[in-house]
Amino acid sequence: MSRYTNKNSYLKNTKLSEYKLKQIITEFCLDTSASKASVRLKINRNTINRIYNTLRKLIFIETQKTSIFSGEIEVDESYFGPRRVRGKRGRGAGHKIPVIGLLKRNGRVYTKIVKRCKREDLMPVIKGKILEGSTVYTDGWKSYDGLVLNGYKHYRIFHSKDEFARGKNHINGIESFWSYTKRRLAKFNGLPKDKFLIHLKESEFRFNHRNNNLEKELLSLLKKG
Numbered sequence: 001m002s003r004y005t006n007k008n009s010y011l012k013n014t015k016l017s018e019y020k021l022k023q024i025i026t027e028f029c030l031d032t033s034a035s036k037a038s039v040r041l042k043i044n045r046n047t048i049n050r051i052y053n054t055l056r057k058l059i060f061i062e063t064q065k066t067s068i069f070s071g072e073i074e075v076d077e078s079y080f081g082p083r084r085v086r087g088k089r090g091r092g093a094g095h096k097i098p099v100i101g102l103l104k105r106n107g108r109v110y111t112k113i114v115k116r117c118k119r120e121d122l123m124p125v126i127k128g129k130i131l132e133g134s135t136v137y138t139d140g141w142k143s144y145d146g147l148v149l150n151g152y153k154h155y156r157i158f159h160s161k162d163e164f165a166r167g168k169n170h171i172n173g174i175e176s177f178w179s180y181t182k183r184r185l186a187k188f189n190g191l192p193k194d195k196f197l198i199h200l201k202e203s204e205f206r207f208n209h210r211n212n213n214l215e216k217e218l219l220s221l222l223k224k225g
Contacts, residue, residue, distance in 0.1 A: 010222040016047065022215070024051045029214045031184065031206075056198050058221040063201040070131040072105045074174040075138045077117045080185065080196065097196060100125050103174040108208040111200055119143040123150070137171050177207055 008018045020043060027037035027048075034052055038045040079096035098117050102125075103109045110129055114121040122143050130136065132151035138144040140158040147154040155169045181203040185191060191199055209217050 058225045059205045060201045070134050072135045074103045074171045076174040078178045101174050
């Protein structure tokens with residue numbers, strides 16, 4: 001017989017009751033920090049951290065199961081990390097982490113860390129994730145040159161000329177995702193580089209399930225995991 005007496009159909013070999021587990025998941029869905037959740041629920045912080053880390057690992061695995069985008073797609077790159085060093089200018093100046101983002105309008109987003117934001121780094125991601133013949137919207141960054149030659153309908157918005165939207169020609173959706181993600185990650189007061197990817201993918205997962213019941217989605221992942 002197991003020495004654990006609290007029935008929990010989502011976690012094996014645990015003393016944590018299912019009721020307490022669901023309370024922790026509720027706090028996770030609210031994006032409550034582990035320290036605040038610990039005080040609110042009167043549960044040891046190490047236990048909260050363990051469940052939070054389990055959820056993040058399952059989310060990361062789930063975000064790897066992505067399908068191909070088609071239709072109208074916004075593409076943009078962004079940089080995460082410390083503030084730029086004074087005197088350093090240009091895209092990715094300093095020690096920031098470059099990330100490319102693809103967003104299907106009125107749909108989901110996909111993110112990937114890239115080495116640099118050069119054409120040879122961005123184009124393989126675009127070609128690997130966006131169906132040929134789709135309509136792609138970008139800013140005026142030169143690394144997006146050649147999308148038409150690769151079989152896409154390509155429209156640009158030139159921020160350098162103070163353009164931000166011309167009818168359907170904009171990248172407001174992916175830029176909103178960047179803003180949302182940076183606000184989320186700022187709450188951690190700086191993330192170690194080796195933790196960045198899993199938190200980036202958590203933001204992606206949260207965004208992609210923004211219209212779903214996140215608690216049910218996470219319980220389903222736990223059940224499968």
